[in-house]
Amino acid sequence: MARLLLSKATLSAQRQKLAAYQRFLPALDMKRQQLQGAIKQVEAQLQQQQQQQRQLEQRIAEQMPMLAETSIDLQGLCSVSRLRLQRRNVVGVWINELGDIEFDLVDIPLMAKPHWVAPLQQWLKEGMTLDVRQQLLQQQQIAMAAALRKVTQRVNLFDKVLIPDTRSNIRRIGIYLDDKERESVVTSKIAKNKRQAAGGL
Structure with missing residues (x-):
């Protein structure tokens, strides 16, 4: 990690960084929330499709017990x-x-297959469409979910890292510059007192 220069220019740069991070964070957080909402919608749609699939399977089982008959070729319908x-x-x-x-x-x-094969064909279409969906x-x-992981990592x-680190840098530079300013005031006062003392002699 680069050594932090304790100067006014660095302080200004760190303040600009902090402002940029604080501007960018709400937009990222909003995207994270939107992705969470979109995932919930997809999950709800998936549950609905799965429910429709179960209902279709139940309807076929109830109305077509003859499917248990293995002598009828149903391949490629x-x-x-x-x-x-x-x-x-x-x-x-x-x-x-x-x-x-x-x-x-x-x-x-009409004469080659039982009468129930035609409705079964339509139900197969419905089932395949549900599968694809x-x-x-x-x-x-x-x-x-992959996009949400990425956005959450950025948030x-x-x-948890960039904003706290930048605030810490600003505080550190501020303390250093304040100390330097106090030191220079004290040094100038001491020098002034020495000059006055020398002039008074």
Whole structure:
């Protein structure tokens, strides 16, 4: 660490630094709070999507007990053919959101498969869409949590290190300069008294 010069110029520079840190800290703290709020929103959306997924699974289990029948080939009924994502900036963090999703649906000949395969195909589409949304929300969560960690580290750096250190430097320089000023006043008084004493002799 560089040695602190105890001078008026250094004192002025330290005061300017302190003012800059104190201006910057509230903006950082505001960003931290906004990120915390955005993360809570994503968590709420994720819980909602997971709830919808559970409801869908329950509906399928109740209405399609025949899925336990393994002799019917259900492979490839539905698959994602195109996924379009939209980029959005949330509190300085770029995230992906689902723009559009397209599916490849296997044609179901009326006589070749049971009647319940067509509604199952639609439910598979719904389930896959929910899966994609949940994956995107989890990615958003990770990105925002990383940004929050960085901002929190910066807030702590300013609040617990830079500002206290700068205040300490200002105090130290101030005490040194006051001592020097007192010393010079005392020295000049002593010199004046000596001159007067010499002149009086």
